[in-house]
């Protein structure tokens with residue numbers, strides 16, 4: 001089956017008046033910065049908002065997060081893929097699906113499936129088909145209503161990482177080629193899931209990026225016709 005056909009197996013959850021969003025991008029793209037602004041905005045218009053991060057978000061998932069990001073020895077890409085998918089399945093069932101049952105809830109994920117496509121699928125070389133097939137069982141077939149991909153060039157990621165001056169985790173120790181492959185991987189994911197993923201220029205001021213997020217976000221939450229019916 002072609003990747004386009006596989007991509008059709010993925011669907012957004014249907015809970016009345018509740019939404020699932022994700023933010024994507026390479027390290028330093030500005031995801032955390034924009035998530036805070038989007039959370040504040042959504043709360044100001046009356047939504048209950050929960051922000052969750054991947055890997056992590058549950059006690060099991062946080063253990064997996066430490067296992068991966070603090071690893072000092074190489075992890076096989078297939079092992080990486082299954083660790084991220086395990087953390088994801090747990091977070092979806094333990095938190096996300098339960099919380100979305102409450103109307104007017106927005107769940108925001110800091111990274112989701114598209115990270116696995118870019119990091120393990122493209123940069124680690126497993127290919128998109130392997131990633132998509134691993135996610136074909138429920139609840140891993142769930143995807144957000146909208147994904148905001150903050151696109152920045154590889155060299156800007158490395159510059160922002162240096163400015164932060166924090167110790168490097170497992171992936172941040174990789175070089176510029178790895179980051180270029182990630183950008184290419186995200187671009188391919190955005191093409192494959194072109195209705196869900198909104199690509200934004202992350203190399204602009206924080207306020208301008210937020211302004212670019214607001215138009216598609218408002219179209220989703222304010223347009224009654226786009227609200228799930230059951």
Ligand code: T5A
Pocket residue numbers: 025026027028029030031032033034053054055084110111112113115116117119120160164171172202203204205206209
């Ligand atoms: N991973 C994860 C996989 O390999 N596969 C998977 O399936 C999943 C889910 C997670 C790691 O795991 C990997 C990917 C990652 O390597 P993490 O600690 O969660 O690691 O790391 P990140 O999500 O990458 O978090 P970062 O903090 O590095 O990036 P952010 O959140 O995108 O960036 P942010 O907002 O913290 O901003 C970074 C800096 O830039 C500035 C900020 O002030 C900050 O200093 N900044 C801007 N500067 C100028 N202009 C703007 N517009 C700016 N926006 C932010």
